[in-house]
Amino acid sequence: MKRNVLLAVILVLALIITACSVPATTEEEDEFKIITAEEWAEDYPDQYASCLNNAEMEKTTYGGSEPYDYLEKYPELRTLYDGYGFSIEYLRSRGHVYALEDVIETARPKPGASCLSCKTPDYLAMINEYGSEVHAMDFDEMATQAINPISCYDCHQNTPGEPTITRDHLTVALELLEEEFKMGDLTCAQCHVEYYLHPETKEVTLPWNNGITVAGMEKTFDDIGYYDWIHPDTGSPLLKVQHPEFETYQGSVHSQFGLTCIDCHMPPEENEDGDLYHSHHWTSPLKHVAQSCLSCHTESEEELIQRVEDIQWEIDLKTRVVGETIEVLIKELAEAVESGEHSEEFLDLIRDYHRKAQWRWDFVFVENSTGFHNTQLARETLDEAYMYVREALELLREKL
Template structure:
């Protein structure tokens, strides 16, 4: 049998102390799967994880990110991918930015950028660790892009959250030219978080930054919907959505109970496990739901254990109940959006109300949809799924959406 294969298999049953026995050449070659086999292979375990069967990107995870990104590059043929498409998924982006500068944020596909990428570059160790000889002490946001555009927020995020927030944020409208080219944002110092990262602050910056030329959504208004927003649009009637409230995981986390308790993404999504010898290591399979991890639920019990929540089964039920309550509130917003749209459409077509009232009604409708999408999470999520990120604020923004839609309905009915 192949000796190298035997060595790798044997290493799977060793703890991280294996690092001290490796030769300098292994360190220099950065063959990190041999240095940290348990962590490395736990990443690959996520290749088969599925959190949501309704996700059109069925099977997408951190573990198979390289496969999906390489497919995207192949499908883009000779044009290549827009650099901002992978500006949060690989530390190699830093080398791309160093070579090409701010122009990578112009939103123009380039075969040169994609030619610098290999499958092994996507979600590699260096994406999250600055020093792989001392990974525990060098966790954090290593990719240039989120730090360029999100300094106000990233300066406040603990390292164990910033590392995940590199991708799980709502910076995309500025960095991939939906509203304003990233190059323009950097040149004019238009940072998305200058007013804050709550929905209202993000909306304010979005409308201020929208430019009339050279972008996909020059007025910051979009006329396509998503499962997260639920809302309908009508370009002829000027009923729009705001680009966009999607994927605001890091933003929603801020100010919540878990942030105040210094509980970060890795604590729940990358729990401590033991190998067969009883040696501890941190799981790097962060793709699956924490509800599918006994270790994650046991970690949650360190704070949540009480007379009603006594064990892992109780903890799972506790989380699912909270998800269900938030899902019900999400459904209530969806129903209000469904009720409001025909009223808004009828009022616009009737032309009996003043342009000012109709403009306010359009904005209210779009803002409510934004709140819903902000709480919902990314497009592959399910309603209520991310309640643990910030239960209080999640309920608050959905309540705010309902109230705004109720006021809008009253305004349209009484004028």
């Protein structure tokens, strides 16, 4: 409790300091001038220094910041993502400081400049300059105008302290929902969400018309007949999930208890003078369990990590079993298509099960906590995926 009071005092002080230290230009002039992280280094040395730690690349048992090759670790991905960019290259994510260079260097095709939306604050300046046309403009051309990776501006605009939402795609999507969310989750929901590019404008769009559940988002895609690509061997119109950390986390044990992303991912740190500030090193909380978890949990650090890894072991194994079963379905469905012995109506029924199963499997697979953020939801989602893939295999095999 004492710590919380101290933190509150520091936050108020920080806000006062912030108000005094904004460079002396008018607010309007400031609006689309992005003050860079380096320029804030002197005023906020602790936050700035911890941001630099995002360059660290240490892995944990199931997560962490090493950009290892998913296609090598999970060979079934080559079949599941066949015909789509993720079967060419798919590396695990790493720290925020690499966001811009990683999107520029990926071997995956980039449908428009909108791929920069969540990698650099400079994209906000481009929207200001070119309007909504920018989303469909050439990626490579626009990327040369981007200099900053994710920076203070993305969460604070030009006034570090309280977080603000800078991404319109989130503001627009929130208007579709009745629920209220906490700022500590929304700050991260600007980027750590499921999204698709609007087929015409290429703008980042969140599929929240029917809520943020797995079935709700699927319904939004079904209603507009959306698919990311057609599997070349089966003809199934498939969806690729991105990184639904925000949606997954809602309703979890910790969320019900009132925690937000920043409680675990931005715990309080003490500087040399004994002052508290929020860590700005966004990585696996398993690297700092004492600061993030032991204010509530009474286990030792090792015991708590073991509890997390037991969950992750189970979900990782389940994900693999479901993924490999979908791989079997793809092979058998491809043969059924190839044989020319089945009606399109029958094949479409199986393709629909394939789509449903793969959407659910991917939802858990790409969510970056390997089931920790919401274990109950991960289990249920994989169970549903397995049900669809079994059903499809049974129907197919009955016809053989």
